[in-house]
Amino acid sequence: MPPAPGDREARRKDVSQAVWQVLADKGFGGLTLRSVAAAMSVSTGMLMHYFPTKRALIAHALDLLEKRTAERPRRERPTAGLAAVRAMLLDILPLTLDDTARNRIWVSSWDLALADGGLAADQADRYTRLRATIRPHFEDARRLGELPQAADPEQLAATAVAFTHGLVVQALFDPARFPEDVQTAMVDDFLAGVRRVRRR
Incomplete structure (x- = not known):
């Protein structure tokens, strides 16, 4: 019953x-x-x-x-520009025990999603939405002069997500090589490189 x-x-x-x-x-x-x-x-x-x-x-x-x-505790967000991007990227990374556990669960779901068209479409949509939340901050960074006018905010958002999730996987498999301070420094190096972006 x-x-x-x-x-x-x-x-x-x-x-x-x-x-x-x-x-x-x-x-x-x-x-x-x-x-x-x-x-x-x-x-x-x-x-x-x-x-x-x-x-x-x-x-x-x-x-x-x-x-x-979506409901996890997050860092205080600066209002605009690359500082806001930095906070968002750090919130994704496995820098705490809770963040590590959540990322392990996400990574374990990818195999299932790749084998199921509907779940794969849902995951692709999640990535689309994540990029869409980051892109406006790159637009603000360009407007504020933190980025060259030639910078493409949409492409930068895609690159940022790809970089960050690649770092997530490496940190999960080799936490001794990628502790919190190393992950944070890598994000800062990534954003420093973004400041020098030029259209090719």
Whole structure:
């Protein structure tokens, strides 16, 4: 018997918490109805009222991950220009234990997304939105004279995201080589190079 509407809403937070616990412990590779049910001490049959398929469970987990990423604590944002870009890039990197755990979960989701057209489209959309949030700050930087007038804010946003996520992966696999101070210095070096951008 499916849960009553009130019970369903009451349990939704418990389900989401269990999904997050499994993600934090095992990543997407360990995310199954059985593992979430075990985390909640319930049957897989009960969970199937929420997630009738494995794909539904994965989609919920990705939504939950995106929500938690959006709600994470962030640095105070300067109002405009490259200082704002710097704050945004540092907020992406695995500089704290929580940021590291969240990035590990994101990276573990990529294999699933590459194998599923719908999930891949969702991930591409996330990147589009991320670039769109960074681009206006490059536009401001150009207006403020921090960048040459020939600089292309859209391309710079794409480059910044590619650089930062590449650094995320390296820092996750080799944290001793890429501690917090090294990651921060690399962001500063990247932005120093951006200041010298010229149209070719």
